[in-house]
Amino acid sequence: MKEFSVDLLKDILFEDDENYTLKNNNIVDESRWENIYEVVFEEKETGKSYQFFYTQGKTEYQADGPQFDTNNNGLVECREVKLVEKIVYVYEVV
Numbered sequence: 128m129k130e131f132s133v134d135l136l137k138d139i140l141f142e143d144d145e146n147y148t149l150k151n152n153n154i155v156d157e158s159r160w161e162n163i164y165e166v167v168f169e170e171k172e173t174g175k176s177y178q179f180f181y182t183q184g185k186t187e188y189q190a191d192g193p194q195f196d197t198n199n200n201g202l203v204e205c206r207e208v209k210l211v212e213k214i215v216y217v218y219e220v221v
Contacts, residue, residue, distance in 0.1 A: 128204050128205065128206055128207070129177060129204075129205055129207065130198070130200070130202035130203065130204055130205070131177075131179075131202060131203055131205055132201075132202055132203075133195050133197065133201070133202075133203060135147075136166075136179065136181075136195065136203055136205075137192070137193065139166075139168045140152065140166065140181075140193060145171075146170070146171055146172065147168050147169065147170055147171060148168060148169045148171060149166070149168050150167040150168055150169055150176060151165065151166065151167040152164060152165075152166050153165055155180070157185075160184060160185055160186070160189055161182045161183060161184050161185055161189060161194075162182065162183050162185060163180060163181075163182050164180060164181050164182070164183065164193070165178065165179075165180055166178065166179055166180070166181065167208060175207055176207065176208050176209060176210070177205035177206065177207055177208065178205060178206050178207075178208045179195070179203050179204075179205045179206075180196070181193040181194060181195050182194045
């Protein structure tokens with residue numbers, strides 16, 4: 128687990144930091160008023176990848192911009208992750 132500032136994570140989201148590469152930013156869940164996103168990014172210096180989640184309102188009446196869960200220090204705790212291959216079987220209409 129590594130801690131990052133909200134400002135840095137916003138820069139990563141908008142691809143405004145040359146030290147990090149955004150790998151994934153997908154909606155993983157939703158509620159009536161907001162979407163929940165999973166983000167994976169790579170720290171170029173170490174080659175390590177990290178994951179965090181944020182929420183974003185669906186309408187103009189929700190708070191502007193992404194909302195992050197922060198710890199007591201105002202930082203976001205990101206988990207180290209790695210890319211793995213998984214085989215998934217699904218049924219298709221014939």
